[in-house]
Amino acid sequence: MSEIRTDWTKSEIEEIYNTPLMELIYRAATVHREYHNTGEVQVCTLLSIKTGGCPEDCSYCPQSALYQTEVDAEPLMQLNEVIDSAMQAKASGSTRFCMGSAWRNARSNKDFDRVTEMIKAVNSMGLEVCCTLGMLTEEQALKLKQAGLYAYNHNLDSGEDFYEKIITTRTYNDRLTTLENVRKANLSVCCGGIIGMGESDGDRLDLLHTLATLPKHPESVPINALVAVKGTPMEGREKATVWEMVRMIATARIVMPASMVRLSAGRVDMPVSEQALCFMAGANSIFAGEKLLTTPNNESDQDKMMFGLLGLEPRKAFKEELEKIS
Numbered sequence: 001m002s003e004i005r006t007d008w009t010k011s012e013i014e015e016i017y018n019t020p021l022m023e024l025i026y027r028a029a030t031v032h033r034e035y036h037n038t039g040e041v042q043v044c045t046l047l048s049i050k051t052g053g054c055p056e057d058c059s060y061c062p063q064s065a066l067y068q069t070e071v072d073a074e075p076l077m078q079l080n081e082v083i084d085s086a087m088q089a090k091a092s093g094s095t096r097f098c099m100g101s102a103w104r105n106a107r108s109n110k111d112f113d114r115v116t117e118m119i120k121a122v123n124s125m126g127l128e129v130c131c132t133l134g135m136l137t138e139e140q141a142l143k144l145k146q147a148g149l150y151a152y153n154h155n156l157d158s159g160e161d162f163y164e165k166i167i168t169t170r171t172y173n174d175r176l177t178t179l180e181n182v183r184k185a186n187l188s189v190c191c192g193g194i195i196g197m198g199e200s201d202g203d204r205l206d207l208l209h210t211l212a213t214l215p216k217h218p219e220s221v222p223i224n225a226l227v228a229v230k231g232t233p234m235e236g237r238e239k240a241t242v243w244e245m246v247r248m249i250a251t252a253r254i255v256m257p258a259s260m261v262r263l264s265a266g267r268v269d270m271p272v273s274e275q276a277l278c279f280m281a282g283a284n285s286i287f288a289g290e291k292l293l294t295t296p297n298n299e300s301d302q303d304k305m306m307f308g309l310l311g312l313e314p315r316k317a318f319k320e321e322l323e324k325i326s
């Protein structure tokens, strides 16, 4: 059985990452079998509860107020609208419901209180509730936990050196501090990154190294392929290839064996054959629903057909992930 380690060196991860692809997939698939039911894929729905108008300058994001994109700023959604969306998500097979707001950080105000109401309502429906609300203090993380939050998403996006080339309004350390606060509140951590932003293999390795050497591995690791949106500084970038995605997913699977590795943004134009390769390489979670925050995603009917074809089942909610992670 592969060991869960948080003392990986960068050169060890580099060696895995550079393994010939077929061998890498085989190795990742072997680790996957040791820790997971390979017939199960977690299906998560992501809802943007507060869209656009964000003061941050993340170069990949159409929700930044600094870029002229087709995303308009909207106020925080109403509780009943969120409940309706969560019911639809549950009916179409999602077991995790993630709510995202385009905030630099959560502020302790009425909007925050409304989010806690949303968490309570969605939690009572038996869904695992996840939020992504920007930077959090320890106190805010605790309040969210008390409201019934299961997981918090806060991505590191890329390696530390590349980070300042894509975002200038906050630091890598700010991200790590929020991740620490989330851990202190005993929330499940969802943290990953994006490829195809112009970063080098070394930057990708830096990201994987940071994730795999956190005091505890994130329970969920989303791997995104950049969706280059018109109006953002990333407009016109070519999408990462499936081989780059597979290499990234497989390496993440090997160095963080018990984590859920999520095939996230960029899945929309992947044929089933490419998605199947990602599942073979150790991905065991996807986002469902027509939109991923503001960018298009796969239709749930297409996903159902894919699950049928590949013999996959949606994973049930509330299986304890936390206990399996070192």
Ligand code: SF4
Pocket (backbone or CB within 6 Å): 054, 055, 056, 057, 058, 061, 062, 063, 064, 101, 102, 103, 104, 134
């Ligand atoms: S990624 Fe998040 S923090 Fe960055 S601009 Fe978009 S909404 Fe704001």
